[in-house]
Amino acid sequence: MNVLVAGGAGYIGSHVVRELKEAGHSVVVYDSLEHGHTQAVAGCELIQGDIGDPVTLSSVFAQYKPDVVMNFAAYTSVAESMTDPAKYYHNNVRKTLVLLDTMVHEGIRHIVFSSSAAVYGEPERIPVDEDARCLPTNVYGETKLMVETILAAYDRAYGLRYASLRYFNAAGAHPEGDIGEDHDPETQLIPLVLMTALGLRPRLQVFGQDYDTPDGTCVRDYIHVSDLASAHTLAAEALVEGAGSRIYNLGNGQGYTVRQVIETARRITGREIPAVDAPRRPGDPAVLVASSDKIKDELGWTPRFPDLEDIIATAWEWHKSHPKGYRS
Numbered sequence: 619m620n621v622l623v624a625g626g627a628g629y630i631g632s633h634v635v636r637e638l639k640e641a642g643h644s645v646v647v648y649d650s651l652e653h654g655h656t657q658a659v660a661g662c663e664l665i666q667g668d669i670g671d672p673v674t675l676s677s678v679f680a681q682y683k684p685d686v687v688m689n690f691a692a693y694t695s696v697a698e699s700m701t702d703p704a705k706y707y708h709n710n711v712r713k714t715l716v717l718l719d720t721m722v723h724e725g726i727r728h729i730v731f732s733s734s735a736a737v738y739g740e741p742e743r744i745p746v747d748e749d750a751r752c753l754p755t756n757v758y759g760e761t762k763l764m765v766e767t768i769l770a771a772y773d774r775a776y777g778l779r780y781a782s783l784r785y786f787n788a789a790g791a792h793p794e795g796d797i798g799e800d801h802d803p804e805t806q807l808i809p810l811v812l813m814t815a816l817g818l819r820p821r822l823q824v825f826g827q828d829y830d831t832p833d834g835t836c837v838r839d840y841i842h843v844s845d846l847a848s849a850h851t852l853a854a855e856a857l858v859e860g861a862g863s864r865i866y867n868l869g870n871g872q873g874y875t876v877r878q879v880i881e882t883a884r885r886i887t888g889r890e891i892p893a894v895d896a897p898r899r900p901g902d903p904a905v906l907v908a909s910s911d912k913i914k915d916e917l918g919w920t921p922r923f924p925d926l927e928d929i930i931a932t933a934w935e936w937h938k939s940h941p942k943g944y945r946s
């Protein structure tokens with residue numbers, strides 16, 4: 619396949635790019651580099667551009683003729699989406715619309731879209747399957763649901779086929795240890811825990827201790843970024859081979875509390891990791907655990923790193939060797 623990876627210089631995109639190249643596909647990365655890293659896609663063609671720029675996109679599409687586009691390009695902070703919603707509607711919805719319109723105009727018919735468990739909001743039942751009610755509790759989740767609504771309409775009207783992948787908590791780093799997570803500011807639990815282990819942050823805040831969970835802290839489903847990568851490759855291959863549009867959850871089907879994550883990280887790193895209690899954050903569901911049976915049944919996806927130990931150990935290798943991320 620010829621694949622254009624928008625947002626491919628970011629955390630998840632760069633791991634997918636690596637996987638696609640290893641599977642023998644031809645890849646071009648298209649990224650504004652606002653939050654991405656050139657070093658994350660070393661050895662791969664990288665075009666600096668914005669998905670909201672139809673002129674540059676059209677010429678890139680004309681030159682590379684991708685069979686499929688993957689779109690990782692988005693802003694990703696739930697908290698910021700509540701304090702600056704315009705920024706999120708503008709980048710995650712309006713600019714994605716420009717990308718989709720340009721694809722339709724240029725006759726490119728397949729897209730794999732980075733959606734999120736945030737579309738579900740507070741789930742009615744656990745594990746969450748793809749038929750669960752979608753009622754996002756933050757603007758970030760709304761932007762993902764809006765794009766899914768647009769994708770369904772573009773499929774019906776223009777024959778644009780899509781796979782929308784609703785990730786739960788992406789975590790871990792490439793087993794070779796040379797690419798990993800580097801967000802600024804960092805908001806994800808596992809990197810924050812490991813940065814605290816390295817002494818780069820004084821302590822970890824644990825938001826909420828009175829949830830209805832085994833130890834009172836929130837339960838989340840962590841999926842290794844390399845397992846996300848293999849799911850993207852399978853989803854893109856299925857689309858190019860003629861599959862219809864699909865929505866798939868991506869998680870491990872197993873939840874861990876915040877305290878279990880900290881304990882596991884203490885074991886793996888051998889470091890103390892100071893943690894302090896902090897109030898609940900509004901809109902944080904108590905438990906979010908995925909059912910990923912649909913993608914397993916339909917595409918034969920199987921996670922290679924389902925264990926929390928492996929997820930944290932690969933992330934630890936990355937953070938230890940890159941304490942300042944790609945600036946190390």
Ligand SMILES: NC(=O)c1ccc[n+]([C@@H]2O[C@H](COP(=O)([O-])OP(=O)(O)OC[C@H]3O[C@@H](n4cnc5c(N)ncnc54)[C@H](O)[C@@H]3O)[C@@H](O)[C@H]2O)c1
Nearest residue numbers: 625627628629630650652653654668669691692732734788
């Ligand atoms: N990290 C997670 O746990 C998680 C969970 C669910 C969904 N997602 C989604 O997965 C995708 C990737 O997440 P990530 O953690 O790798 O984020 P990231 O910030 O590391 O990567 C996003 C990339 O997109 C680029 N980008 C942003 N806006 C752009 C634009 N307008 N034009 C071109 N490039 C642009 C950034 O420069 C960056 O390289 C996002 O869409 C995110 O919403 C992430």
